[in-house]
Amino acid sequence: MSSDNNNFKEVIERALGPVQEFLNDPGVSEVLINGPDQIFVERRGKLELTNAKFPDEDNLQAAINTIAQSVGRRINKDEPRLDARLPIIEGSPASGSRIAAVLPPISRQGTVISIRKFTASKITPADYIKYGTITPDAWMFIDLCMFLGKNLIVSGGTGSGKTTLLSLMCSRIPKGQRVLIIEDSSELQVEYEHVVRFETRQADLMGKGEVTIKDLLKSALRLRPDRIIVGEVRSSEALELISAMNTGHKGSMGTVHANTPEDAIIRLEALAAGGDAKISEKALTSQVASAIEIIVQISRYGDGSRKIGAISEVRGIDEKGKYIVVPIFEIKALKRLPNGMLEGGIEPTGNIPSFYQEIVDNKINFPLTKFQKPLKVAG
Ligand SMILES: Nc1ncnc2c1ncn2[C@@H]1O[C@H](COP(=O)(O)OP(=O)(O)O)[C@@H](O)[C@H]1O
Numbered sequence: 001m002s003s004d005n006n007n008f009k010e011v012i013e014r015a016l017g018p019v020q021e022f023l024n025d026p027g028v029s030e031v032l033i034n035g036p037d038q039i040f041v042e043r044r045g046k047l048e049l050t051n052a053k054f055p056d057e058d059n060l061q062a063a064i065n066t067i068a069q070s071v072g073r074r075i076n077k078d079e080p081r082l083d084a085r086l087p088i089i090e091g092s093p094a095s096g097s098r099i100a101a102v103l104p105p106i107s108r109q110g111t112v113i114s115i116r117k118f119t120a121s122k123i124t125p126a127d128y129i130k131y132g133t134i135t136p137d138a139w140m141f142i143d144l145c146m147f148l149g150k151n152l153i154v155s156g157g158t159g160s161g162k163t164t165l166l167s168l169m170c171s172r173i174p175k176g177q178r179v180l181i182i183e184d185s186s187e188l189q190v191e192y193e194h195v196v197r198f199e200t201r202q203a204d205l206m207g208k209g210e211v212t213i214k215d216l217l218k219s220a221l222r223l224r225p226d227r228i229i230v231g232e233v234r235s236s237e238a239l240e241l242i243s244a245m246n247t248g249h250k251g252s253m254g255t256v257h258a259n260t261p262e263d264a265i266i267r268l269e270a271l272a273a274g275g276d277a278k279i280s281e282k283a284l285t286s287q288v289a290s291a292i293e294i295i296v297q298i299s300r301y302g303d304g305s306r307k308i309g310a311i312s313e314v315r316g317i318d319e320k321g322k323y324i325v326v327p328i329f330e331i332k333a334l335k336r337l338p339n340g341m342l343e344g345g346i347e348p349t350g351n352i353p354s355f356y357q358e359i360v361d362n363k364i365n366f367p368l369t370k371f372q373k374p375l376k377v378a379g
């Protein structure tokens with residue numbers, strides 16, 4: 001380990017001393033600091049209040065300042081929010097963690113920090129099936145969408161598992177392509193041969209040097225990508241992503257914050273419309289509709305589990321100008337078991353994807369029967 005790394009490790013250890021035990025605890029996935037006196041942790045998807053505290057608010061602010069500085073970012077009165085990722089350093093607490101913070105008086109109870117730990121033990125498709133996140137057939141369907149290069153959006157709330165799912169999907173892109181990944185902070189764990197990664201940059205103290213996702217998307221288009229992946233689509237860069245999808249970058253993907261596939265596509269349109277481009281609403285709707293082919297909805301449920309709730313196909317717009325979003329797989333009902341866990345999963349809806357012939361032509365073994373609604377046994 002280099003002395004730089006050693007130094008970094010010590011700095012973070014000192015700054016985050018009061019929550020060190022949680023950072024070292026592999027069972028904890030997230031540490032949530034709500035001011036110096038209240039610290040929660042997430043274990044197996046459930047929140048637990050801890051007894052840990054920071055000595056006082058000054059101490060907590062000093063900690064977040066140190067962390068921001070250590071990764072070349074800032075948090076202060078003028079810029080009271082931070083969104084950063086710590087580098088991956090072996091043996092360092094919070095290695096690779098994503099840190100978000102808001103300072104008072106914006107946050108009302110002192111400095112608020114969330115530390116989402118980087119899970120070195122990666123979730124695999126097998127885990128997905130074991131945890132009940134998806135069924136083998138529905139996973140196979142996602143896999144074949146990757147193979148066929150469908151343009152796809154992952155939709156879900158915060159912490160629902162969007163980034164994890166996008167990582168898994170990226171690893172299923174067929175060999176031989178050039179994949180460009182654009183993120184605010186590098187988070188996607190992608191096992192793929194030919195990947196080029198970009199990360200955005202904040203403006204400096206003079207307000208210069210900012211590089212946004214939108215900027216990076218524009219550059220990306222000139223760098224001969226086969227597919228473009230945007231970690232989180234949060235603002236007007238949605239328009240560039242949609243254009244990329246419509247101009248031959250088959251198999252491009254991104255995530256968006258929404259609660260249903262219908263909301264996801266409407267949100268994408270709203271984000272795209274927020275830019276400075278002059279494009280009529282009607283033209284935009286039809287561009288979005290032709291760009292997006294598949295929307296995968298993932299959610300975090302009351303029992304702490306993450307489940308894929310719907311895999312839907314976008315089939316253009318109807319005569320009223322509304323998006324036609326057709327579920328191919330969907331969760332119909334979940335049963336609460338005596339232990340509080342939710343049983344059940346995603347099922348075929350009976351709707352057959354419009355690109356079924358493509359599945360056949362590519363000799364993918366996914367028979368029509370897999371789209372049939374399961375028969376319900378009475379009683
Ligand atoms: N299928 C899953 N089952 C259980 N935990 C999961 C699953 N997918 C993700 N997680 C965990 O949930 C947390 C949030 O995942 P992440 O993909 O970062 O969510 P998002 O990008 O939606 O905010 C991580 O700790 C991750 O390890």
Ligand SMILES: [Mg+2]
Nearest residue numbers: 162163164232
């Ligand atoms: Mg994410």
